[in-house]
Amino acid sequence: xxxxxxxxxxxxGLRRNASMVISVVLVTFVSLTFVGAAMLMQMQIGTMRxxxxxxxxxxVYMCTSISQAPTCVDGAAGEEQIAAVQxxxxxxxxxxxxxxxxxxxxxxxxxxxxxxxxxxNASVLTPEQVxxxxxxxxxxxxxxxxxxxxFRGEAGVExxxxxxxxxxxxxxxxxxxTYIAVGIAALMLIAAVLLIATTxxxxxxxxxxxxxxxxxxxxxxxxxxxxxxxxxxxxxxxGSVLASGAVLAGVQFGVEEYLRGRIEFVTTWVGLSxxxxxxxxxxxxxxxxxxxxxxxxIRRWLRA
Numbered sequence: 001x002x003x004x005x006x007x008x009x010x011x012x013g014l015r016r017n018a019s020m021v022i023s024v025v026l027v028t029f030v031s032l033t034f035v036g037a038a039m040l041m042q043m044q045i046g047t048m049r050x051x052x053x054x055x056x057x058x059x060v061y062m063c064t065s066i067s068q069a070p071t072c073v074d075g076a077a078g079e080e081q082i083a084a085v086q087x088x089x090x091x092x093x094x095x096x097x098x099x100x101x102x103x104x105x106x107x108x109x110x111x112x113x114x115x116x117x118x119x120x121n122a123s124v125l126t127p128e129q130v131x132x133x134x135x136x137x138x139x140x141x142x143x144x145x146x147x148x149x150x151f152r153g154e155a156g157v158e159x160x161x162x163x164x165x166x167x168x169x170x171x172x173x174x175x176x177x178t179y180i181a182v183g184i185a186a187l188m189l190i191a192a193v194l195l196i197a198t199t200x201x202x203x204x205x206x207x208x209x210x211x212x213x214x215x216x217x218x219x220x221x222x223x224x225x226x227x228x229x230x231x232x233x234x235x236x237x238x239g240s241v242l243a244s245g246a247v248l249a250g251v252q253f254g255v256e257e258y259l260r261g262r263i264e265f266v267t268t269w270v271g272l273s274x275x276x277x278x279x280x281x282x283x284x285x286x287x288x289x290x291x292x293x294x295x296x297x298i299r300r301w302l303r304a
Contacts, residue, residue, distance in 0.1 A: 020199040021235045027195055028239025028290075029246070031188030032282045036247035038181035039278050044270045045174045049167075051268045056163040058138065058147045060085060061131040067158045074155070077132065081156030085134060088150065097146060100137040109133050131158060189289060192239075196232045196290050197297035204228060204298055232294030233287055240286030244279040251275040 062082060063072035082103075088094060089101055104112065110127035136147060144162040151160045255269050 020195070020202065021231075024192065024195050024199055024232070024235040024290075025239040025242070027188060027192040028236045028286055029242040031185050031192050032240055032243035032286055033246045034181050034185035034188060035285065036243060036275075036278045036282050037250070038178050038185055039281065040247065040251065040270050040274060041174065041178045041181060043274050045171060045178065047268045047270065048174075049171055056137075056141050056144070056167065058136045058144050059161045059163070060134040060136065060147075060151050060157060061159045061161070062133065063156050063158045064129050064131055066129050067131075069158045071153060071155055072158050076128070077156035082132065085151065085154065085157065089134065089136065094147065094150060097138055097140070097143055098136055099139045102135045104133045104135065106130055106132055189285075192236070193289055193293040196236065196293040199235070200228045200232055200294045200297040203231060228298040229291055229294045232290040236286040236290030237283070240283040243286070244282050247278055247282070248272065248275050 062077035062085070063069065063075065065076045067076075086103070089098065106127045109130045109132060110125070113125070113130055138144060138147070141164060144164060148160045148162055151157050251270060251272055251274070256271065260269050
């Protein structure tokens with residue numbers, strides 16, 4: 001098979017169907033951009049989950065003089081109740097689950113509150129009204145329920161909170177956004193496949209006389225089909241490269257230069273190294289889908 005002739009025929013077909021080729025490029029570009037965005041969003045969710053789950057804590061809040069919980073009927077937690085909680089945490093049942101434990105007295109907890117909400121907002125409380133707190137980091141954060149159940153209802157303990165319960169809605173929302181992006185990308189990819197198939201069939205119809213001559217001189221079906229398949233692959237490759245560029249630009253300008261400096265509580269963002277991992281996947285998806293769609297369309301047309 002003469003490769004040069006096949007490539008020449010493919011380029012000729014691209015010129016003849018320029019408007020359809022541009023449509024294929026644009027649809028492929030948009031669909032693969034959504035695919036790349038969905039992949040990066042999933043990477044971001046995984047990175048954030050690993051980071052925060054590893055640092056998520058269980059907080060045991062001791063009663064204060066203004067606590068209203070049923071376990072606080074005797075007022076602020078006394079030294080004996082604090083010691084009982086500490087002994088229970090250090091006991092053989094819970095100690096193996098705990099990686100790190102820190103106790104904040106009233107003054108330390110008040111200073112932490114000042115850092116979180118500012119001095120103006122925290123001025124309505126005195127240090128004695130801020131809960132003394134045990135902050136517990138677990139070896140396995142998924143076992144936080146054990147700590148919660150161990151101290152919920154304990155005398156002198158106002159509340160036990162698992163920080164993971166506040167993160168789960170965030171991760172769920174991001175996952176839903178990923179699914180939406182994947183759904184849009186799938187619809188766009190279907191549109192791209194159908195458009196490529198239509199383009200190839202129109203190109204074959206416009207060159208039906210040439211195809212007839214090739215058949216008469218004994219050209220194989222593989223030789224006849226190759227230029228049409230390459231047309232689809234070339235168009236999809238251009239769209240894939242544009243989508244790759246959009247993904248890289250989005251990470252560079254959207255994440256590195258914008259989000260990273262404005263959303264401070266997220267310290268682990270996807271970067272260009274992650275985007276470069278997505279690029280070959282996008283190109284492969286574009287080329288494979290185009291080759292499959294074009295090959296299927298031209299084979300059906302030749303059998304018709």
